[in-house]
Amino acid sequence: MALLGQKRPARKPTRREKEVASRETRNVSDADSQWLTVERLAHDGRGVAHDENGKTQFIDQALPGERVTLAIHRTHKRFNEAHVRSRDNAAESRVTPPCAHFGTCGGCDLQHLALPAQRTHKVQVLSEHAQRNGVALADIQPLGEDEHRYRRRARLGVRVTDSGEIQLGFRGRGSNQLVDIQSCSVLVPALDRLITPLRELINTLEAPKRLGHLELTAADDQVILVIRQLKAVPRDAERWQAFAEQHGLVVGWRVGRDPVVLEWLAGTPDAAYSVRVGERTLRLAFSPGDFVQVNAALNQRLVDTALDWLGDVSGLAVMDLYAGVGNLTLAVAAAGAAKVTGIEGSQGMVDQLIANAEHNALPQVSARRADLSRALPSLEGIDLLVLDPPRDGAQPLCDELARHLHAGKVSHAPARVLYIACDPTTLMRDVKMLTDAGYRVTRALMADMFVHTAHLESMLLLERMED
């Protein structure tokens, strides 16, 4: 019978729930009082230790060799998540985090670890993923820059609290709550210096609650701010225009829901970044929302290294899959490839890629749109395949390539594959298919594209073994 209008009596916990509750309580108090030694770093940058019962503890901001007591904030059947209550000693690799918000802001994971040690850790992560998948790697070359103000793009959340206070920042560590930040030590200065003025401006808006988030982009010659706004507020548009003039910005807002309309409020967007290839400097134009590598210096070094690995590409037919606005497509063409085809899922980026090829006088470049999770291009006659997929990797394509090789259709399997990846898990899953089918990894690199975070970019060169 339904309990209409009555308060439902509390349900008695089941025996299983009682067991779990008592075990969790015991875990918390046991581990709390113990001194544990941190053994290693997990892939996400947390310290790993085991309590006296052998249960794994993942500990925020704890480094190998440190003796710590824990405060456990989440228990699971096989492991606990914890932070440090007290620390007996500091690892040699421990440094003072450069940012005051480190630890609460969810943007960075590793600011407490010296940069060389961050890189050693990321090389180790890539190597472990390879081992787990049975992929043989040559030595992994680390690639990094000492400059940690690298992010040329950021999305800042905006929240108005019940008391009317404006919060501006990123999501917190392990939470959806916004962390109000005063500055961000990984943003390029042109973006970081806008945070305080932005908060002040938002404080003066007529309808700050209408703001969703702010997207900041530092292109080569201009800084672009795109405001996500649920409904247009004309008097706020005037305030944004004055702000744009004061700070030399191009400002637009995306208004509404289904359809979302982008309207430019101040300035004309003309975003571009550059990539050097030999004596040439390529100009790659992009629109807000297009994919662009966030770290300009590392992107250049990645392109330099790719071209160095590939050597003489003159006369080659190249296919660049997941091509974006042509970052790698144009670089390989400018290095001398005879024919380069870029394939990309977004029509806007395909159009941009074609325009970029024209602007840089690279007539051997063509591009087309395809959803590479469904429609796979023919690789017949292609000498070099470049793959740069998003986090979920390029499984359908690698699967097809492997099937061609297993079937002896060598003409459908390019002699070389250059695979660039932002997720080592899916990278090694895909590469294992290729190495099982007859490729071998001849060069491997870990690019520290996302300094102070646990993320890493990697690049592998695979060569088809001759029978």
Ligand SMILES: C[S@@+](CC[C@H](N)C(=O)[O-])C[C@H]1O[C@@H](n2cnc3c(N)ncnc32)[C@H](O)[C@@H]1O
């Ligand atoms: C990591 S980015 C690489 C872009 C480019 N290679 C670069 O260096 O700037 C991945 C690209 O894959 C595109 N993409 C994502 N899913 C796709 C799909 N299913 N089919 C085709 N392209 C896709 C994205 O739009 C994005 O431009």
